[in-house]
Amino acid sequence: MSPTPTLTPVLSERWDADRSWTLSSYEAHGGYRGLRKALSMDAGDLVTTVKDSGLRGRGGAGFPTGLKWSFLPAPDGGPRYLVVNADESEPGTCKDIPLMMADPQVLVEGVAITSYAIGCHHAFIYLRGEVVHVYRRLLQAVEEAYAQGYLGKDILGSGYDLDVTVHAGAGAYICGEETALLDSLEGRRGQPRLKPPFPAVAGLYARPTVVNNVESIASVPGIVLGGSDWFREMGTDKSPGHGIFSLSGHVARPGQYEAPFGITMRELLEMAGGVREGHELKFWTPGGSSTPIFTAEHLDVPLTYDDVSAAGSMLGTRALQVFDETVSVVKAVSRWIQFYKHESCGKCTPCREGTFWLAQVLGRLEAGQGDPGDIELLLDLCDNILGKAFCALGDGATSPVTSAVQYFREEFEAGMHSAADELFPPERSSLFAYTPRRTSGRLAGVHA
Amino acid sequence: MTVVNTGRRYDDATHARLAADAAQVLSRYPDPRSALLPLLHLVQSEDGFVSPSGIAFCAETLDLSTAQVSAVATFYTQYKRRPNGEYTVGVCTNTLCGIMGGDAIWEDLTERLGIGNDETTADGKITLERIECNAACDYAPVMMINWEFFDNQTPESAADVVGRLIAGEPVAPTRGPDRVGTFKEVSRVLAGFNDGHANEGVAAGAPTLRGLELARAHGWTAPAYPDGDSDSDSGAAPLDAGDTTPGVGEPQSSTDRPAAGAQERSGEQEKTEHGSEKES
Numbered sequence: 001m002s003p004t005p006t007l008t009p010v011l012s013e014r015w016d017a018d019r020s021w022t023l024s025s026y027e028a029h030g031g032y033r034g035l036r037k038a039l040s041m042d043a044g045d046l047v048t049t050v051k052d053s054g055l056r057g058r059g060g061a062g063f064p065t066g067l068k069w070s071f072l073p074a075p076d077g078g079p080r081y082l083v084v085n086a087d088e089s090e091p092g093t094c095k096d097i098p099l100m101m102a103d104p105q106v107l108v109e110g111v112a113i114t115s116y117a118i119g120c121h122h123a124f125i126y127l128r129g130e131v132v133h134v135y136r137r138l139l140q141a142v143e144e145a146y147a148q149g150y151l152g153k154d155i156l157g158s159g160y161d162l163d164v165t166v167h168a169g170a171g172a173y174i175c176g177e178e179t180a181l182l183d184s185l186e187g188r189r190g191q192p193r194l195k196p197p198f199p200a201v202a203g204l205y206a207r208p209t210v211v212n213n214v215e216s217i218a219s220v221p222g223i224v225l226g227g228s229d230w231f232r233e234m235g236t237d238k239s240p241g242h243g244i245f246s247l248s249g250h251v252a253r254p255g256q257y258e259a260p261f262g263i264t265m266r267e268l269l270e271m272a273g274g275v276r277e278g279h280e281l282k283f284w285t286p287g288g289s290s291t292p293i294f295t296a297e298h299l300d301v302p303l304t305y306d307d308v309s310a311a312g313s314m315l316g317t318r319a320l321q322v323f324d325e326t327v328s329v330v331k332a333v334s335r336w337i338q339f340y341k342h343e344s345c346g347k348c349t350p351c352r353e354g355t356f357w358l359a360q361v362l363g364r365l366e367a368g369q370g371d372p373g374d375i376e377l378l379l380d381l382c383d384n385i386l387g388k389a390f391c392a393l394g395d396g397a398t399s400p401v402t403s404a405v406q407y408f409r410e411e412f413e414a415g416m417h418s419a420a421d422e423l424f425p426p427e428r429s430s431l432f433a434y435t436p437r438r439t440s441g442r443l444a445g446v447h448a
Numbered sequence: 449m450t451v452v453n454t455g456r457r458y459d460d461a462t463h464a465r466l467a468a469d470a471a472q473v474l475s476r477y478p479d480p481r482s483a484l485l486p487l488l489h490l491v492q493s494e495d496g497f498v499s500p501s502g503i504a505f506c507a508e509t510l511d512l513s514t515a516q517v518s519a520v521a522t523f524y525t526q527y528k529r530r531p532n533g534e535y536t537v538g539v540c541t542n543t544l545c546g547i548m549g550g551d552a553i554w555e556d557l558t559e560r561l562g563i564g565n566d567e568t569t570a571d572g573k574i575t576l577e578r579i580e581c582n583a584a585c586d587y588a589p590v591m592m593i594n595w596e597f598f599d600n601q602t603p604e605s606a607a608d609v610v611g612r613l614i615a616g617e618p619v620a621p622t623r624g625p626d627r628v629g630t631f632k633e634v635s636r637v638l639a640g641f642n643d644g645h646a647n648e649g650v651a652a653g654a655p656t657l658r659g660l661e662l663a664r665a666h667g668w669t670a671p672a673y674p675d676g677d678s679d680s681d682s683g684a685a686p687l688d689a690g691d692t693t694p695g696v697g698e699p700q701s702s703t704d705r706p707a708a709g710a711q712e713r714s715g716e717q718e719k720t721e722h723g724s725e726k727e728s
Binding site: 103143170172233271319343 | 483584659
């Protein structure tokens with residue numbers, strides 16, 4: 001790792017500009033030079049450039065982006081589609097929404113370049129519906145890009161045509177799963193499809209489709225402009241480039257820190273002013289709630305796809321949620337499982353029933369009313385979900401449970417006689433002083 | 449196919465107005481059914497929930513059965529099956545926000561308003577919701593009002609905003625337009641109708657900019673682009689634009705220019721394939 005950790009603002013570089021979301025601001029900061037260059041290149045060479053850059057999918061799975069593009073079958077005369085996954089909903093993940101709020105044009109430029117590279121003439125941006133102002137900014141960005149000739153017919157005189165539709169979802173975490181997203185975009189319930197066939201072969205309207213995350217697509221203009229070697233000057237050999245690391249929770253200065261891959265949590269925490277004053281780190285997530293939790297012993301793991309994986313978790317979306325010693329891990333996990341239970345689409349039994357059972361067992365452990373054998377029951381339930389669910393939602397739900405039991409088993413044992421709120425009074429964790437009104441384990445107003 | 453309309457119908461004027469909107473929505477998609485989600489937002493902008501008339505309208509517009517429309521409407525949490533309040537107040541009680549204070553904010557609001565999750569005050573002003581992670585964790589605890597961001601909330605700040613809504617006063621989100629729109633107004637935006645407020649509000653809040661500010665303070669930058677034009681403030685003129693813009697009609701590489709758009713799109717075979725995949 002580099003001796004002195006630094007940040008490498010590329011995507012975040014324009015976020016503090018005056019009216020940064022407008023096309024004129026974006027152009028004033030060099031915007032759309034990437035598209036001009038791309039349109040002068042052979043589409044196949046663009047795919048090769050992105051392949052050579054080593055860009056890996058920024059939506060969590062880390063699959064090489066250029067490789068994904070190259071999986072599209074040869075053109076058969078029918079349409080092929082680009083769909084941008086802007087359904088950012090993984091607990092802890094908060095990078096794409098601020099990116100699109102501050103700089104929607106970089107995404108539009110990335111969409112135009114990518115569409116050209118893969119031979120797509122109608123691209124979609126699927127945005128979660130719960131962020132209206134981001135939707136406004138995206139709608140306006142696309143309107144401005146059309147007006148300036150960056151979208152539409154005969155883009156910049158190249159003869160290339162592209163239409164872009166910005167589509168708002170309606171509240172369903174599962175739609176972040178790419179095949180569920182496609183079903184949702186087709187006007188159906190957002191439930192995942194059996195794979196294969198993969199979207200590259202039969203995606204939107206059963207046509208060849210590339211589905212990429214916002215940050216992946218937003219990284220493309222820079223790669224085209226700078227070249228793959230430029231991109232590889234940042235990060236590591238297998239996890240090259242820049243990425244947005246999102247620190248939240250019990251840190252002094254939570255926020256977005258764009259750094260080369262391979263930076264460590266210790267370094268990022270120091271940049272963010274450390275754990276809030278007077279407290280110490282207890283556990284953290286490297287990539288959202290679906291990635292196994294880490295503890296202080298993992299602070300020096302380089303944040304690359306492979307190193308985090310070797311250490312027993314996943315880099316995911318670099319959603320670094322920090323929890324200090326005041327937090328009950330049983331309560332944290334119990335709440336996450338409530339989320340998975342709520343968001344399970346119901347299509348497959350292991351996930352639909354499994355998350356329901358997990359929530360019940362965790363609920364009684366949180367209330368201090370766990371039964372002997374509950375820990376084994378939790379692990380058994382996880383074993384019956386992991387690898388057996390239809391999509392990654394079920395797998396992800398097991399991550400916080402198994403990892404929390406691994407590192408904090410004694411807290412689950414305590415759940416057989418003591419309520420989480422008694423062992424860890426919640427008012428010590430909150431950012432403001434207050435007196436809790438309710439008794440432990442009962443969530444006021446919850447019917448679900 | 450003829451769809452039997454089992455629901456109530458909008459009056460002719462409303463129907464005509466919505467049909468004109470719906471035509472615009474449909475024009476954005478190669479396949480009409482893709483318009484269903486925005487159309488459901490559209491009928492919410494009319495009725496404040498997905499009403500029987502709204503379901504019938506979507507079914508008729510897209511040549512679906514009302515059962516097919518209802519199946520979709522009931523899957524997504526933003527579609528309401530009962531008349532929604534003028535403002536949806538959503539308190540994030542997912543793990544991180546809940547622990548940072550969201551639970552306390554929730555307790556306070558539910559007690560003040562005397563309603564629970566997904567319930568509406570008697571005056572029809574406020575629908576209260578426990579919401580899931582809304583992608584603003586660095587602003588925890590977060591509250592959303594009609595899906596606009598109210599960052600770094602406390603029980604006092606949340607109660608103040610809700611009190612002003614009940615009193616009929618305008619409220620401004622932390623990051624968003626100058627004034628939060630009503631549930632119906634915002635639903636229309638979600639149907640894809642830009643309301644012209646995109647230029648209001650900030651680009652980013654303080655947490656979004658923390659890394660960038662730290663980088664500026666330390667002089668940390670990404671490597672310069674190879675051509676030496678790393679100074680992004682040097683102006684809009686792309687240096688090489690003249691050279692690189694290919695001539696009209698010049699061969700554009702490998703793209704065999706498959707036509708986009710509905711007309712050329714599918715073919716029955718494709719539909720059949722897709723249909724059978726769906727059934728599996």
